[in-house]
């Protein structure tokens with residue numbers, strides 16, 4: 001692409017040209033939607049050129065490639081990100097201005113593709129950006145869900161889920177690659193026999209063929225021609241056309257198979273740290289894995305004529321266990337389609353696959369019934385059985401005669417396939433996503449595996465795309481930073497550290513405060529428009545946005561808000577630092593407690609926001625439909641970042657990093673990456689409270705935790721709980737949630753996540769927050785220290801660690 005396309009005038013011309021050719025209209029008559037589309041097409045031209053160039057280089061040099069498989073990629077909007085990375089954002093903004101448009105308005109035309117639930121999917125997207133920028137030859141693979149995560153509506157305080165179609169305006173970023181269409185086989189039966197040469201022959205009968213059609217999203221790196229490609233597979237049925245030829249019985253059967261095939265890429269499962277053991281989900285997983293591997297293997301063979309050197313040229317990275325079937329599927333391709341022996345196939349497979357674990361929560365660890373795997377992918381189940389047998393023989397060498405332990409560690413046991421055990425057996429690397437989480441894996445969750453394979457275990461602490469979350473989402477802050485330390489941090493995020501030299505610069509601290517205020521104002525306007533609530537600009541913007549889950553403890557925040565309300569009711573004239581509590585989160589549709597918690601937030605918001613005694617001292621706001629584009633507005637406006645999960649449960653968190661980078665101060669437990677944030681900023685620049693992991697785990701294991709005793713002895717908690725039992729004046733009954741805290745339920749202990757236990761230390765930490773806020777200069781200093789020390793949480797750093805310690809590929813990143 002000629003460089004001059006990036007000038008303002010060239011861009012204006014290019015946009016006008018796209019409008020003419022695609023919509024047959026002039027700039028003056030174009031709708032905003034058409035302007036967006038034209039801009040996207042112009043930017044896409046630059047991207048596709050880079051993508052072809054990147055692919056040519058991979059082809060030419062044959063460097064090791066990274067294939068990143070994940071059931072979710074929460075990519076966010078593309079136009080601004082790509083324009084920024086290609087270095088054309090300023091010129092594009094200026095060009096649009098001359099055409100009579102605000103860039104921000106045009107960005108809003110783009111749908112926010114919801115191809116993920118939360119942190120896991122967003123992490124995968126941040127890593128695409130990191131791979132592109134640091135020069136890794138990376139491809140992401142996922143499913144092109146027609147419906148991503150549901151659109152959340154709140155009606156009468158309750159979550160309602162609506163389907164979200166993102167494809168119309170997201171289409172422009174996806175380039176179909178029909179020539180790479182693959183066929184995946186689901187169901188049916190198999191016959192295996194040996195031919196006259198003693199070679200195993202596998203015959204497939206009655207299966208449902210599903211076509212996997214790829215669409216490629218090119219993802220730009222910053223200031224580089226390197227492109228990371230995100231390949232999204234769409235499921236299509238090949239049996240549509242001949243249906244009228246079938247006799248009626250076959251017609252129905254064909255129709256059924258047709259529908260089944262196309263359902264596979266219909267919808268994303270709206271679950272997060274919780275699994276839905278449904279057969280469609282398993283089909284989706286196998287569809288992703290099989291299409292991806294067939295694709296990689298076919299290209300590899302075309303180039304090298306053999307798969308014997310596969311492991312030298314490829315890494316298959318699985319983001320959580322959802323794509324674990326890569327292991328048996330690669331075995332199948334190597335043995336059945338390429339005549340390899342078991343031993344050779346196993347060597348190649350187990351040297352190609354690397355696995356990232358994302359959770360230690362039992363309800364999230366994936367298990368599938370053998371019968372279901374057998375039914376949907378019979379050959380794969382055969383291979384898993386064989387992997388399991390050999391694995392158990394291996395275990396016997398380490399734990400002779402310990403039948404119980406071997407059965408506990410087995411891949412297949414009691415009619416269940418344990419995906420994490422399969423992933424551990426079949427990969428050369430297993431990593432956690434924060435220092436604490438990786439230690440928990442080694443010391444507790446996978447303790448026995450760690451004693452057998454200590455060298456397989458590593459840590460790579462999560463990171464975020466700092467250009468998206470800081471430079472693009474908070475341009476004013478980025479400009480201030482760049483006025484002091486230059487632009488080097490865009491590629492070398494550790495340079496943010498230089499900001500720490502400006503702690504005494506009063507003018508800078510004041511500017512920092514002013515920028516936060518500007519960003520708060522933008523959020524306040526959004527809240528006014530969408531919630532009809534006027535928030536106090538002098539209040540602390542205290543934010544908890546993340547998926548709704550009991551372990552994340554939105555409940556602890558709510559209990560504390562109710563206690564503040566009581567305090568103010570008792571003494572309306574008291575000297576109180578005003579607060580605006582902001583929530584945003586989706587609940588899995590089948591997760592009743594989470595949905596009821598959303599309703600609870602609305603009930604207390606109604607009570608508090610409309611109480612004249614409270615006025616503008618306290619407001620509670622729930623922002624509907626939390627998603628990436630909203631996060632990009634919320635993070636820059638936040639002053640307090642709520643990271644209050646019970647210690648030992650949040651693997652890392654990445655929301656915590658986004659807030660920190662935007663100058664919010666964290667109130668948090670010593671959980672996940674909070675531990676490393678605390679280490680980076682120092683205890684004096686963060687509000688840490690609550691039990692630490694050993695204490696929380698010991699108390700839970702002892703069975704001696706009795707929240708009723710806390711209720712009886714702590715009058716503040718008693719009053720809060722009594723209020724919840726009594727209700728908040730809107731007729732909604734919350735005794736169910738109160739009972740879960742005080743008495744337990746659903747087979748679980750009372751207050752499983754120990755909100756009552758941590759309540760008082762949380763309340764004390766919140767008081768310190770209030771006191772600190774009275775001294776703006778100190779507050780801004782702390783905020784500066786958070787920004788200055790956030791560079792280590794950039795995705796570029798994480799990706800470079802993966803590249804160096806796991807993938808063994810080179811990057812241009814300097815640690």
Ligand SMILES: *Cc1c(COP(=O)(O)O)cnc(C)c1O
Nearest residue numbers: 118119546627628631653654655
């Ligand atoms: C970053 C992000 C998350 C993850 O937030 P956590 O606080 O780490 O759970 C979830 N959803 C969206 C939209 C995000 O941008």
